[in-house]
Amino acid sequence: MSTDDPILLLVHxxxxxxxxLVEEIELWxxxxxxxxxxxxxHEAYAALSGKPDAGDRLAIVISDEKLVDDNGRNFLSGIQKRFPAASLAILTVQNETATDGIHQIPSSPEATGRSIRPLRLAWNPPNPRAIAKGPAGTREADILEDFFWRTSTTFTWTPGDPGSENDIRITIDGExxxxxxxEDLFKALEIFREPERPLKHPYDLVIVGAGPAGLSAALSASLNVGLSSLIIESHIPGGTATTSINLIDNYLGFPKGVSGTRLAKLAVQQAKALDLIDFRPTLTAQYLKRGDHGxxxxxVVNSSNGHVDEVSGAMVLLACGNKPHTLKLANxxxxxxxxxYAALPCDQIREQGQSIVVVGGGNSAAQAALQFAEGSKxxxxxxxxxxxxxxxxxxxIEEQVANERIEVLAGYKVxxxxxxxxxxxxxxxxxxxxRKLHTRHVSSAYILIGGEPDTKWLHPNVQxxxxxxxxxxxxxxxxIKTDxxxxxxxxxxxxxTNLPGVFAAGDVRVNSLRRVGQAVGQGAAAVASMELYAAENPRIxxxxxSPAYRRFKILRLTDP
Structure with missing residues (x-):
């Protein structure tokens, strides 16, 4: 939790x-x-008074129906007047639909926990970091909303006027x-520090992929070895962990679990503070070549403008992770x-009242189906x-099937x-x-059938x-095979790998268990091997x- 996180106030x-209830809320x-x-x-208002920025950060208020000094609904009505942007909910045994802007939640810990995501999505932050205006419900809008969610950026979206221009305008810090x-958004939001080194800089280490393995390696390379590092990433830091709706519940230091987006945000904050680490978003690796001096x-190609270039590294870490499996279709x-190819919590708003299909039989598909079943068929x-x-x-799932919110088709394919x-x-x-075909009229399809290593670019054709x-x-x-x-x-x-000075870590490596903890450990362990390699080959x-250059100077002078 950081000081800029949205506030949830629980009164009971x-x-x-x-x-x-607090334990269940923190879990979810x-x-x-x-x-x-x-x-x-009284205690609630006292707690809010201790938060000077509560007007900007108060996102959710949940109250029991009966309080020792007031009625819960009266209390929430008072909150509504002071903090009109907050999402409000009352714990009740009734299942009535709210008509006064106050959501009603069954008074059980599990039901309270499940309500956290929709309540947060209903929050309309009064001072969001990003203000978007333009046509919603487009592919471009989906990409931007996905970006804001996965980078934990508060935002509001105002649909454009009918018949107006189709431009999407986003205001950040007044610009x-x-x-x-x-790439524009990465810079405007200052998610990473703007690199002072040019793209052609002779880095000690080039890291392909900003998932858990890549970010862990960058931190270790900077702090433990003194290597200058460039991270290239084709999309958003955090890798596939940021697209999972499941909590990471087996990571050291987070006894109640942690979301992939939160873990990525913390890792990015660490990397941002280190001068030896440069990050270039929206760069996609295309090939690997040998350069001079070993x-x-x-x-690389920049997905924002199509610009093609090359980056130089004494060593390379391949931490490019997995990409989603796609369906094999008749056409x-x-x-x-x-x-x-991912189901994010923010997708619930788009799918409210819609019919959707979820393809897949694993835990991710089940979690997505349960998430959407709250308001969709x-x-x-x-x-x-x-x-x-x-x-x-x-x-x-069986419970939702009985409630006719989910239809299950085992042994079928799209x-x-x-x-x-x-x-x-x-x-x-x-x-x-x-050969009999069935048609399902749906507005969205979520393909959650696992992934495959993103390594096609490492197997060049004859040309x-x-x-x-x-x-x-x-x-x-x-x-990728290693050692x-x-x-x-x-x-x-x-x-x-088979190439001297080229290493691999994380989900892309052979025998990977696809665990965040394993990827983080492999990223750090790979850097330990890089230190040995640099000591044996100081001229690279x-x-x-970089501190590493000065550190290995004596070895370089004595290297035959």
Whole structure:
């Protein structure tokens, strides 16, 4: 929790119940909220008075129906007058629909926890970091909303007037950006420090991928070895962890779990404070070549403007992670909008009252279906059934099936998307030889069927090899082989690939367990091997501004 996190205020007269509710709220909010609690209206206002910026940060207020010094509804009405932007909820045994702007929540810890996401999404921050205006419900709007959510940026969105221009205008700190690129937003929001070194700078280390492994390696390389590092990332820091709706519940130091977006935000804050780390967002790696002095060149393209260039590193860490599996369809027609490969909490607003399909039979698909079932009609489709999901999730799905909020189709597959600009439906059939097609009219399809390593760029074609591009050894599933997994592994350092000085860590590496903790550990361990490699090959370090260059100076002078 940081001092700029949104505030959630819980008011309940029973201290034992209050404690249980706070624990459940912290579990569901995963540390993204500043949770404060009070036993009465008087205590609640006293707690808010201790927060000078409560007017900007008060996002959610939850009160019991009966308080020792007032009625819960009267208390919330008073809050509504003082803090009109906050989301309000009352704990009740009734299931009536609120008509006065106050949500009603069943008075149980589990129901309170489940309500946190929709309540936060209903919050309309009075002083958001970003103010957007323009046509909502477009592919461009989806991309920007996804960016704001995954970077924990508070924002408001005002739809454009009918018949007005189609430009999206975003105001950040008083400056307006028209149809901004993600690179523009990274700079405007100062998510990373603006690099002082030019793109052609001879870095000690180039890191491909800003997921947990890449960010961990950058921190270790800077703090432990003194290497100058460049992180290149094609999208948003944090990797696939920021697209998961599941809490990371097995990471050291977070006993109640932590969301991927929160963990990424904390890691980025650490990296931002270190001068030796440069971050270049929206750069996508294209190839790997050998350069002079035993160094490497990584070809990159800027997704914002299409500019092509090369970056130089004495060593390279491949931490490019996974990319989502896509469906194999009868035809390759895919609508511009409506097909998604991650389900974020913010998607609940877009899908309210809609019919959607979730493809997949694992835990992520189950969590997404349960999330959407609160306000949408959900169809789940899985070729191999749903045996791979946790039993608790299976039970929750069965409960929603009984309530007719979720339809389950085991042994079926999606064969075609319908619609041009916007998805209008899908065609499905049994996974056997049956030719009978069924149509489901849906506005969105969430494809949650796992991922594959993002390594195609490391296996150049014949023309690429003729141009000097290097080939990294992969296994049959396209994961990167390192150290003892290589055919010729004698003398290889831990996490080193078949190319000397090129290392791999995280989900992209062979035998990965796809765990955040493992990726973080491998990133740091790979840097330990890089330190040994640099000591054996000091001449590869030519960045005279880095501490590592000065540290290995004596070795460089004695190197034959």
């Amino acid at each position: 007269s029973d201290p034992w119940v209050r404690r249980e 909010s995963s540390g993204d909220l500043d949770v404060i609690s009070a036993g009465s209206e 307006e950006y028209v149809n901004p690129t993600l 160094r490497y060149l990584v070809g 390759d027609r895919r609508p511009a909008r409506g097909v998604y 959900v169809t789940m489709v899985a070729i191999e059934g749903f045996d791979r999901m946790a039993q608790s999730l299976q039970a929750a 064969t075609e998307f319908l619609g041009d600009e916007q998805l209008s439906g899908v065609k499905i059939k049994k996974a056997d030889r049956s 690429g090899l003729e141009n000097g591009e290097e080939k990294v050894e992969l296994n049959r599933y396209k994961y 003892h997994h290589l055919r010729r592994h004698r003398g290889k350092l831990a996490f080193e 370090l030519i960045d005279k501004t």
